[in-house]
Amino acid sequence: MNERESIIICEGFYDRAFWHGLLVHQFACKDKRMSGPWGDPKGGGIYGLYSPSKFPLRIQPISQQPERQTGEKKENPVFREARRLLTGRETKPLKHLIINVDPDTEEVSQRAKQIHAEQLLRFMQGIIPDAHTETNGDVLLDEDATRVSLVAWRVDSDAHSSVPIKQTLERLVSAAISSAYPHRAENVKDWLASRIDPPQHSPKEVAWSYMAGWFAESGCERFLKDVWNDPSVVAGFKRILEENGSWEKIIQFAE
Structure with a gap:
């Protein structure tokens, strides 16, 4: 079986830069500019890294792609790419998939964790009907070998009056x-x-x-x-x- 890869799907190049700084400076991940474990080259703005434990990591921006109609609703391109990766994981197995989005709402809520868990569960049940969330809001698949997380950039605590209200x-x-x-x-x-x-x-x-x-x-x-x-x-x-x-x-x- 191919080696499992961990992937962050984010909305654009600025998110990619933020994630790269986080992983390199806080977790000592190393850049690895080469093809991934599935043999596909790191192109299209994708950053490839290795974790300290030598697992391959990928930061994949989905920049400027339009939303598409899925059923009765438009689907965020980040979720659309996540759907593609999850449905193809039999040949390209995943270790950890992070779906990273801006909520783009002005709501400040103490229920943010619950809201995100519910959002991820609705998405996952559209792919795997019997999917369920763990206590931290993640979804585990493939006998717990694959973890799916939703990370939304938001601040729900008090912030300086200069800080923009929109959750981004x-x-x-x-x-x-x-x-x-x-x-x-x-x-x-x-x-x-x-x-x-x-x-x-x-x-x-x-x-x-x-x-x-x-x-x-x-x-x-x-x-x-x-x-x-x-x-x-x-x-x-x-x-x-x-x-x-x-x-x-x-x-x-x-x-």
Whole structure:
């Protein structure tokens, strides 16, 4: 049988950069630019790595692909790719599949863990009718050899007033940096408020203000990798990701 691979399917290149920084800086994963265990080359923006225990890992962005109609609903391209991988796992076996999305909602909920578990279960039962979730919200398949997790970028605890409301990667990054450096958050808030004829508000304007103000030489993707090098910001990320149940899933993936 082919070797099992662990895969993160995410929405775009910025998510890919964030995941890469997390896995390399926090878990000592190593880049491996070669074909995967299934013999397919790492192309299309895919990053290949090895975990410290030598398991092959993949970060696969699904960038700018339109939603497609599935039954009566449109299906997020990330879930569509997850469906393809799960239905093909007999010939391309999986160890751990993480489905990573932005909720893109302005709701702050203390039921986030339950909401995500229910969302994953509905998706999985569309593929495997008798699928069921574990206590942490994951789904185990193939006699527990395959784990499927949903990781949603969200912040449901109190955050600085400058942090964008919409639940996205940019909200997560802004919340972690503002908790570590409140004075920077005030600087960003004041600058954004001082603009004449500003465009429609976007979560990216806050995150990229931190990049321009303190990581200007990095550029956007490098900034999202380098934030995992700052212990104070990392402490904020861990607190938030532990609160929403994602940190345990990330640890399991990186093992």
